[in-house]
Amino acid sequence: MKKTIKSVLLTSVIFLAACSPKEKKETVKNTKPNIVLFVADDHGKDALGSYGNPIIQTPNLDRMASEGVRFNNAYCTSASCAASRSVILTGKFGHATGSYGHVHDYHHFSTYDNVKSLPVLLEKAGYETARIGKYHVAPEKVYHFNTVLKADPRSTLEMADACVDVIQSEKPFFLYFCTDDPHRGHPFVSEPWNLPNTFGNKTEPYPGENQIVYDPNDVVVPDFLPDTKESREEIAQYYQSISRIDQGFGRLMTHLKEAGKMNNTIVFYISDNGMAFPGAKTTVYEPGIQLPCIIKDPTKKGNKGGVNNAKISWVDLTPTILDMANVPFDTKEFHGKSFNAIIEQENPKGWDEVYASHTFHEITMYYPMKVAIEGKYKLIWNIAWQLDYPFASDLWASSTWQSVYRNHSKMYGNKTVEEYLKHAEFELFDLEKDAGETNNLADKKEYQEVLKHMKAKLKKFQLETRDPWLIMWDHDNTLQGTGVDL
Incomplete structure (x- = not known):
């Protein structure tokens, strides 16, 4: 009888240990992927081998593109x-x-303290x-890590080495x-x-660092x-x-591999905005807002x-x-939507x-x-168009x-200096025919229906996201509030 009781007790202890909260917690942990969000500072699509630049040396990022998916739009x-980073970490427009x-110095813009950020x-x-x-x-309490x-x-090599314990x-x-990198360095004014x-x-x-120097020619x-x-x-300095970013990125991938985490880590490479040049x-022209995005998700085999x-x-x-982390969320809490399900598709529907x-x-x-892009058309509304x-x-x-300013040059790239400094109230472009955004269609008679449609889309977006600049269309002040805390 005593042996039977001991046997039952031993079996119970083993069963309880197997079902302990600690063991359950470990099981849950193993189902969640690690995630690396690598964000460069002012890196445009213009300067990556995988996006078509034949000169720049970015072998590690190019390798990631060959193993993952490169987004073109x-x-x-x-x-x-x-302003860009706040959106990256909240899923809401600024x-x-x-x-x-x-946010720094006398600017002091800050996110509302009731916003729930990605790290939180x-x-x-x-x-x-x-x-x-x-x-x-x-x-910090909103964006707490x-x-x-x-x-x-x-x-970036030093940065990568500092991440080993976390990895x-x-x-x-x-x-x-x-x-x-590759933000401009201090001092900004050279002599x-x-x-x-x-x-x-x-x-x-x-x-x-293996310092890679480029010939300006x-x-x-x-x-x-x-x-x-x-x-x-x-551009050579840029x-x-x-190339220094690329080396640090490669070191970070090496640390993931050595830790045995490559097969359970999703890696993003993006930039906050385009290259730091006028x-x-x-700006809201394509070189400023259309950016590199490379994603490597080892759970996805297609594309x-x-x-x-x-x-x-x-x-x-x-x-x-x-979504990738299997964390439940209310889609209504965000202005953006998950594209996890369409990463492996080349031309997914409904993403235009x-x-x-x-x-x-x-x-x-x-x-x-304000900008709305649908299909090949892009509308820019310059609310303060009267200003330089x-x-x-x-x-x-x-x-x-x-060099342009001091030499009184008439042209700045593919635009005149006057066009660069003086914007029309509305700029409408056909990005398929005019990738350089030099031919404003807003005043063209044959494009008035397109203009009307794009304006309607922009207004709808502003209303849905409670953009206070909506008032500038017709001075409807319903979004402006009363000025009284209730």
Whole structure:
């Protein structure tokens, strides 16, 4: 009898141990993928081998593209660092969260404190959340990460090495890896004026860096930039900074492989906005908002090394990552939608429109613009069209712009200087026929129905996302509030 009781007790202990909360928790952990969101600073589609640049050396990112999926029509919602990053981490447009421009210094834009961000939602779901490098969002309680890693944000190799402990975590992890490259480097104003900005490059390599220097004569000058000595010298510096990113990205992938995490880690490579040259960053033209997006998801086998032509937006990233992480969420909580289900498709249906805007970069650069893109048509509404188009301080000081300004040149790339500084109230482009956005169709008689349709789409979008600039259509103040806290 005693033996029977002992046997029953032993069996019960073994059964309870097997069903203990700890064991269940481990089982849940193993079902969730790790996620790396790698965000470069001011990197356009113009400077990646996998996107067609034959000069720049980005072998690690190109390898990722050959093993994953490259998106051809990925857009940020605002071509300014802080404003874009707030959208990446919330799934909501900046006008709905108060994130209109830079958070630092006297600008002080900040996200409303009731917003639930991606890292907070993932932490609640059991993820270890860690960030390294550029942050540029506020307040911290909205964008809270469990772990903040320290390293020189210009040295992506050092940054990658600092992430080893997080990568080796027993918990599923979300790593937000944000470089300062290839943002322009300090000082923004050079002496003499025609020296190229360094883009963070130094005379000596960063620790472990294989410094790759480019000949200005070899670089590819995009159509929207002037093909001048100054432009070429700055593009060469920009390329060098990107090659440093690529090396750090490769080191990070090596750490994942050594930790045995490659088969359970989803990796994103994106940028917050386009290259830091006038005509791209801070504009809503294609070089400013259409960006690289490469995704490698080891659970997806289709379209490996292929392209995806869906129009996706950074407002879609938070719901997509939550979907990938098997974290339940209310789709109504986000302006974006998950594109997880269509990653393997080349031409998925129902993904043919995106929206974007820009209000501030620095507080002194007020120039609100709204964008609707559907199929091949793109509408830009320049709300403050009577003003000269303003410059971010670093772009004004760039030798690329100063060479045009000081020489009183009539042309700036594929536009006249006058066209660049003076925008029409409405700009309508056929992106299939006019990729360079030089032929405004808004005043053309034969395109008035298209213009009417695109305006209606933009108004509908503004109403649905409670954009206060909706008032500028007909001065309907219903979204403006009473000015009284209730």
